[in-house]
Amino acid sequence: MTTESVTRSLQRARNGVGVGGGGAPARNRRNKALNHGTTFFFFALPSLFLLLLLNLYPVIYAGFQSVHDGDLIQPGNFIGLRNYLTVLQTADFWRAARFTVIFTVVGVFGSWAVGLGIALLLRTRIPANPVFKVLLLLPWVVPTVVSATAWNWLVATPQAPLPVIAKAIGFGDVSFLGDPLAAQVLVCIFKVWISFPFMMMMLSSALAAVDTNVYEASKVDGAGTWQTFTRITLPMISRTTYVSWILMTIFCVNDFPTIYLLTGGGPVNATQSLVVMAYQTVFANQQVGPGVAIAFIMTIVLVIVSVVLYRQIRKSSIE
Template sequence: MAPSVVLLLLLNGFPLVYAAVQSLRDGNLLQAGPYVGLDNFARAFQDPVFWRAARFTLLFTAVGVFGSWAIGLGIALLLRGSVPGARVFKVLLLLPWVVPVVVSSTSWNWLVATSSSPVPVLASALGFENVLFLADPTMAAITVCVFKVWISFPFMMLMSSAALTGVDSTVYEAARVDGASSIQQFTRITLPLIAPSTYISWILMTIFCVNDFPTIYLLTGGGPVGETTSLVVLAYRVVFQDFQTGYGVAIAFLMTAVLVVASVWLYRSIRRATV
């Protein structure tokens, strides 16, 4: 195992250490720059742009995780029964997740980007005037979140379907004999028994959402007026457009710290659910 471990350390450990060194300096893509200690991290906490991006990242992640989970679990429960063509539906429902995000974002841009796009035209026909899905800051944030749910629910559907197959049907039969309603069966049998898989899917989707660069950048570019700029988009802009490598890497490290804390909390929830 030694050669593989050494290779992994070189491929992952060295870039991580180098990035940590960069976060402590005020450099650019060509020069490391002078040593500034923790000034880049302190600057982030004092930067209103950073907090605005953090707020949108939190919203984007919460909607992406719980919205896609609710829809995915609902579809998994629906298709678990004797639905004609359930396998065909499952394959078709995987398309938003399977199709490359470049294709999906281009399609959504065609649907909502301009006032002559199909969705704004339909909204205007229904009596809603000047619905600018990507030009209005609030509508742009809603559109990006909805788009994330749309491309993510198939993953949650797969995770939920796999967890539901492990639930013994005799448990539901015994619950029905005891007079349990459908809601009671769902809250007291289904959710507790699939809790470990649910927490794992939440951990993975949280990581996917926080680190999701192409979904936001291809759809809105972080605009309008920075309303849909997440932390990963902000870090990209700071490093590759403003050429402030130290500050951009510091933002990335702060993102990583939050992800680690969230993952540890969810992992402990998994352990409690399996006891």
């Protein structure tokens, strides 16, 4: 055996490989894993770049606009947090924030209550159960513009069906889109109507995962219907409930078409939410900085609410 072959054999032995070539060296395995990871990274790099370009860049540029006094074309001069202070000092902002809170609370808990009630009802044996499930999804499946157009036909004029019915039963001439309070109630009901199918689907899947033996054991122990609902059903679906609340809160706060297509934020800005106000500030009033500042304030509040609810998800336990 030559000196060169001996040297190669010793080197192979240090690498954990026998002279005969048997066994896979640990270093080679690590190198292969590193090469695979590098390959996957370069394959994913175009997608990551595209995601950053489509999501991160607009957020950064919007933040840049919120601290300048420019328009949609020119960035303008740097003014710091003046746009935020200006927005927070206006009465219109707090009126829109108040309605946004009302709209969100009614939308979240109203759709959750209706969705949970229907999900519990669908667990019972009723005729044509699958047909009812499909029909109940229609408010969520139908495009919002179609639903808003249909609701406008129902309430827009004094000769529309709902004003005629309201007058017939003694409420007088009710202008659903002309009276501020009636318009707010109408928008909230419309939001619940188009959102409860989502809650129904979420909660139906959670209820389907509950072991029926738990309910049978509760009946043996003498638990009533209300006790079974509050002590068993609600705790068992708590995780899904919190997740649905987070998602629906985001949907409601960011819901632009529901309000804009139904009332346009009127009458007298009674149904103007923060997202509608941000849109009108930027595109109608040409005040880009304040409008973007409103959107960033909404984002901060949404993050805080989502973190609080997410902590509740982690605290909740299913036993």
